[in-house]
Amino acid sequence: MNITQIRYVLETAASSSMREAATKLFVSQPALSTSIGDLETELGILIFERTNKGISLTDEGREFVAYAKKALAQYEILEDRFLSRDSDKERFSVSSQHYNFAIKAFTDVIKAFDPDKYVFAIHETKTRDVLEDVRTMKSEIGIISFSGSNESIIKKLFKEYNLEFTPLMQRETYAYVWENHKFAGRKEISLEELSDYPCVSFDQSDDSNFYLTEEAMADYDFKKMIKSDDRATTMEIIERLQGYSVGCGMLSEDDAVLRGMVSIKLKEEDPLVIGYIVRKGSVMSVYGKAYIEELMKYKEL
Incomplete structure (x- = not known):
């Protein structure tokens, strides 16, 4: 199993057909099918159910994809950090649901430090992605919210993902x-x-x-x-x-x-409770610490 095969599986799982996935990956359909078939043989499982109507994930395939997403995310973090041309630059990343104060805090950190060379990122994304990004260390900090209608499931995910939530404010x-x-x-x-x-x-x-x-x-x-x-x-x-x-x-x-x-x-x-998440026991970078200091200026709870 290699990282290319993992990418092939994930793209195929996100596509409606093997042909569509092959087009997105810029490979031939036979080459894609062979690569995934070799992986299935190596693992001893069937990842995709193939019918005349198309492809669909098997139960084992869904489990494989869940782990493959995490593995690929970790690989891309390592690749970006140590193999890219930007490996000598300062780095900091935040993932957030859309809140203007989170963006302001991010820009204030950049203004305060203004390093000579840096690659900073702020990902405005969906709830699950905020959780996953912090869990997999794609981002040091995540900005997230929950209401009474989803509080129990969100807190369950905090525990499952080993995340620590700090409330900042509550909004009607x-x-x-x-x-x-x-x-x-x-x-x-x-x-x-x-x-x-x-x-x-x-x-x-x-x-x-x-x-x-x-x-x-x-x-x-x-x-x-x-x-x-x-x-x-x-x-x-x-x-x-x-x-x-x-x-x-x-x-x-x-x-x-x-x-x-x-x-x-x-x-x-x-009411929405809005706050930030970090990985439990994680060591914050100097930028992460500064970002949290900026966020705490908005703390009301």
Whole structure:
């Protein structure tokens, strides 16, 4: 087994067919099929079920993919750190659900140190990815939130992933609408009053688990729902369809994507607890320590 075969399996698992995977990997379909077949023979398991309708993961294949993702992530961290042309540069990485204060803290750290050579990264991503990035050391620190509707599962994942969570703040639940929406001047509103308009939600469907949503009211039965995995697209849909999204009301004039949006307090309550995660027992870099110091400036809990 080699890293190329692992990459082949992961790309195939994420594709609808072997042909699609081969195209993405820039290899021939027979070469891809042979490579995966050799791996299955070596491991003594069947990773993919092959039928006339396409391919699908077997139970053993799903287990293999779960471990393969972690192995590839670790390999890429080593490759990036020791084999890349940037190996002599200072490094620091953060993964976050989208919160403007997390971005500001990140830029403030860069301004404070301004090293001569560096490769810093901030990954704005989905809940599961924030957890995985910190777990696998792709990022030193993660910014994450949970509400009453998903608190138990998130805390279970903290324990399972050996992560330590530090709460920073708690925010009430708000609806975001465009500034020209008929309800834009309201101070408070209910989801029932908004039911004729589509709720646009950040899509985390790759996890097939709504409990990992970063939004409040995850268990509410919305009458109309549109899912989007791009924030700019989400804002455009809200503007064009007079829709709304659910959030914590933390709008900032510095956030170009959110300009034109206004927040209205929801009558329904499902407060978000927002904080940061690190690996238990991890030794923070000087940049990690400085980033946490910046985050603590926002601590209210």
